Amino acid sequence: MAATPRLEIRNLTRRFDGRAVVDDVSLQVMPGQVTCLLGPSGCGKSTTLRMIAGVEMQDSGSIWVDGELICDTHFRIPPERRRIGLMFQDFALFPHLSVAENVAFGLTGSAGEKRARVETMLDRVNLRRFIDAWPHELSGGEQQRVALARALAPDPRIMLMDEPFSGLDNRLRDEIRDTTLSVLKDADAAVLLVTHEPDEAMRMADDIALMRHGKIVQQGAPYNIYNAPKDKEAVAFFSDINVIRGTVRGALTETPFGQFLAPGVPEGQEVEIVIRPQHLKIDFDRNGSGPLSTAQDGTPARGVVVRARFMGNESLVEFRMDHDGSIIKATVPNVFLPRPGKPLWLTIRRDRCFVFPAS
Numbered sequence: 001m002a003a004t005p006r007l008e009i010r011n012l013t014r015r016f017d018g019r020a021v022v023d024d025v026s027l028q029v030m031p032g033q034v035t036c037l038l039g040p041s042g043c044g045k046s047t048t049l050r051m052i053a054g055v056e057m058q059d060s061g062s063i064w065v066d067g068e069l070i071c072d073t074h075f076r077i078p079p080e081r082r083r084i085g086l087m088f089q090d091f092a093l094f095p096h097l098s099v100a101e102n103v104a105f106g107l108t109g110s111a112g113e114k115r116a117r118v119e120t121m122l123d124r125v126n127l128r129r130f131i132d133a134w135p136h137e138l139s140g141g142e143q144q145r146v147a148l149a150r151a152l153a154p155d156p157r158i159m160l161m162d163e164p165f166s167g168l169d170n171r172l173r174d175e176i177r178d179t180t181l182s183v184l185k186d187a188d189a190a191v192l193l194v195t196h197e198p199d200e201a202m203r204m205a206d207d208i209a210l211m212r213h214g215k216i217v218q219q220g221a222p223y224n225i226y227n228a229p230k231d232k233e234a235v236a237f238f239s240d241i242n243v244i245r246g247t248v249r250g251a252l253t254e255t256p257f258g259q260f261l262a263p264g265v266p267e268g269q270e271v272e273i274v275i276r277p278q279h280l281k282i283d284f285d286r287n288g289s290g291p292l293s294t295a296q297d298g299t300p301a302r303g304v305v306v307r308a309r310f311m312g313n314e315s316l317v318e319f320r321m322d323h324d325g326s327i328i329k330a331t332v333p334n335v336f337l338p339r340p341g342k343p344l345w346l347t348i349r350r351d352r353c354f355v356f357p358a359s
């Protein structure tokens with residue numbers, strides 16, 4: 001028997017002014033699992049979360065927790081009885097309450113029980129020493145950790161987090177993400193985290209649901225989404241891309257970089273070969289002869305360096321290609337800064353490119 005999801009949404013749709021901003025979205029999250037809703041601004045992430053929280057009503061579809069219906073278009077358990085924890089970017093601490101009072105806010109029970117729970121939660125986020133402090137006495141990151149303790153104190157079955165780290169600076173954000181993740185895993189809640197940052201999704205998620213125009217276009221483990229993206233946009237969401245166009249002739253596409261397989265694509269159809277900058281190989285000119293073709297890397301094509309920049313972990317080199325004047329970007333680990341105007345050769349790693357019918 002398959003395990004029951006902690007959270008399941010089925011065919012959730014929400015329309016504003018006749019436009020479906022959440023369009024037939026279905027999703028499952030298991031206990032102890034972090035699923036990221038990842039997508040560009042306006043794609044319907046927050047609206048989805050608000051329906052699950054119960055502060056927004058769907059036009060159709062249903063929401064289930066541990067196999068029990070909590071909301072459809074006829075039946076609705078009110079938000080405060082759903083045992084769902086919330087952490088939003090603008091979900092500030094109450095400034096007039098102490099840290100302890102903030103964490104105790106959603107708790108029931110005797111004063112002693114509440115105090116014990118507050119101490120446990122503050123221990124988990126390593127802030128016990130601030131128990132009697134005021135929110136304004138804490139740094140942004142510390143406030144965020146108190147907010148996490150407060151959200152988890154009532155032992156929610158589900159945590160909904162909407163861009164909870166976006167107010168923090170980079171270094172602090174990584175640290176808080178890691179703390180948050182370990183506290184959430186301990187709590188065994190099902191977590192649905194909304195973000196528009198692919199790095200955050202890769203770092204936090206067991207499962208990523210890629211959302212676009214109100215729909216989930218692809219869902220899977222970060223590794224699978226990154227390495228088996230469904231379309232060009234899915235590749236582009238995670239990194240810079242290069243696109244090389246060609247036309248299918250007998251299941252193959254002929255390009256300046258050699259032939260590429262285009263399985264299942266009809267004869268005569270235009271295709272786009274999509275390749276990330278780190279998967280191009282740069283080679284020397286050798287007085288115009290370039291490197292030899294190989295089975296794995298295909299045919300080299302020549303370009304001249306437009307510019308090269310050092311980015312810290314890698315160097316980014318932009319080329320103008322001889323064959324059509326298009327710009328191609330390639331990254332190289334460490335320092336590689338050829339002068340503008342220098343001719344070099346590029347090959348495309350066939351095992352790392354994606355071939356899609358042209359959109």
Ligand SMILES: Nc1ncnc2c1ncn2[C@@H]1O[C@H](COP(=O)(O)OP(=O)(O)OP(=O)(O)O)[C@@H](O)[C@H]1O
Binds near residue numbers: 040
């Ligand atoms: N109450 C509302 N009335 C009308 N339109 C709304 C309402 N709430 C949201 N929308 C629209 O629905 C779409 C999705 O909004 P939503 O807040 O879910 O996006 P999002 O994916 O969270 O974006 P962001 O990353 O910018 O937060 C947007 O176009 C927004 O303008």
Ligand SMILES: [Mg+2]
Binds near residue numbers: 046047162
């Ligand atoms: Mg939003």
